Amino acid sequence: MQIKKLVNYGPEDYRLESGTLPEPGVNELLVKVGACGICASDYHCYHGAPMFWGNDTFPRYVKTPVVAGHEFYGVVHAAGAGALEHFAVSVGDRVIAEQIVPCDKCRFCRNGQYWMCEKHDIYGFQAEDADGGMTEYMLFKPTSRVHKIPDTLSQEECALIEPFSCSVHAVNRGDIQFNDVVVLAGAGTLGLGMVQAIKLKTPKKLIVIDTMPFRLELAKKLGADVVLNPLMEDVIAKVKAMTDGYGCDVYIEATGNPAAVNQGLQMIRKLGRFVEFSVFSRETTVDWSIIGDRKELDIRGAHLSPGTYETVIDLFRRKLITADGIVTHRFSLDEWQQAFSTFGSAEAIKILLIPDQQAG
Known part of the structure; x- marks a missing residue:
């Protein structure tokens, strides 16, 4: 089975490609992506910001080629050996993984401060270890922090859990x-x-x-x-x-x-x-x-979102926060260039790439 994926090769060198469906390994989930938002960091990375690509002050962070995107959610499509038990989920569950893929070995991970992991792989920025969600299917890695999403949440709410x-x-x-x-x-x-x-x-x-x-x-x-x-x-x-x-x-x-x-x-x-x-x-x-x-x-x-995914899911469930008016644009993967060019425009707030959506 062939799938679409938006691959980052370098500043202003993103390419929509076709690839084979990933095969989940031990303790990995294969997730069908429901939507993936475009973040300011995605936009800055695309346009070559030094904090991603390095300069005299910052070492290069992004490892390419890598599938972009860290604001995703989806549905469990398949699972590698032990993964369903490891994450306490079932095939068909709606799920989200936190944006960081911690190593679980460094001093910060060992101390429970996983969001400051020294290796610090973030989905959508680290080739091989953390391909992101601007694709039709993606892998949740064994050390991911995975959370189930209630069926009562809307697509817009699911897409806003990460931010x-x-x-x-x-x-x-x-x-x-x-x-x-x-x-x-x-x-x-x-x-x-x-x-x-x-x-x-x-x-x-x-x-x-x-x-x-x-x-x-x-x-x-x-x-x-x-x-x-x-x-x-x-x-x-x-x-x-x-x-x-x-x-x-x-x-x-x-x-x-x-x-x-x-x-x-x-x-x-x-x-x-x-x-x-x-x-x-x-x-x-x-x-x-x-x-x-x-x-x-x-x-x-303030860095990332330790211990807050369950909070946000619960606040959405109890209608104490809302997504109304915040998702302003939706594009298919084929329309990714239009989506990125719309980011930052006067009328845009949150822009989503939706794999199942048809262009136009």
Whole structure:
């Protein structure tokens, strides 16, 4: 049986190819892909961002040729020896694997911090070890963290489990309290997941910043108390005015724009908590004296989504978060070039590649 797969050979060298159906090995699942989202990291990787392809600062991370895509879900189609027992699933179950394929051998994996695995294979970026989900069928590897998906979840909800799990982890890193004024910079897919997660934490006020009016409108519908556009107003002055001149208690950066980092350092109060989530396409420079000498800030990174997949699945199941309005475009695998060119356009939020969908 021949299947379609989108293979990354290098920057701006992705090719839709035909290949043989993968054969699951011991403790491997063969999964029929239901949908795979395009992430900012996929977009930056395609366009040659140094953090993926390496430069004088970063070693090369991507190993090619590799099937792209890490925001996937699917249905168990077949299983290698022992796999059904290993993952406690059955053929026909809807499933999702976390984006990382941990080695289960390094110090971080041994300490239960698998999302910081030193080998750090991510589906869609590591040839042989972690072919991704922009294909019709893919393999879930023996060390994958696999979760079952209830039949009640929609296609859109299933496709947003991965990004929203990252959103929940980032929000958890902010340690949001009842009296906090929270500023979230960025209302893309992950930001809109954060809006909903932050609202469930019930802070005093949630302020969302973005440059696209339609995203701000959706953020307001999903729970933002105030929305601000930095192209239209002085957002630092606005936040200071709403906080008696002190600044926000928590600032979460989810834009991928270096300007949002400096913006956050200016508008956060002394002793505030700054959560950095984004994948940047270039290096960011800041005045570190703000972090230390002037404000004594807590700077917290947020990477991947440890322990949050089950949370997001449950929140969707209980209708405490929604996918409404977030998936804006759907394309077949044959239309992958149009899908990538649509990413980042004024009207796009989450774009899905759907293997079963016909072109046009």
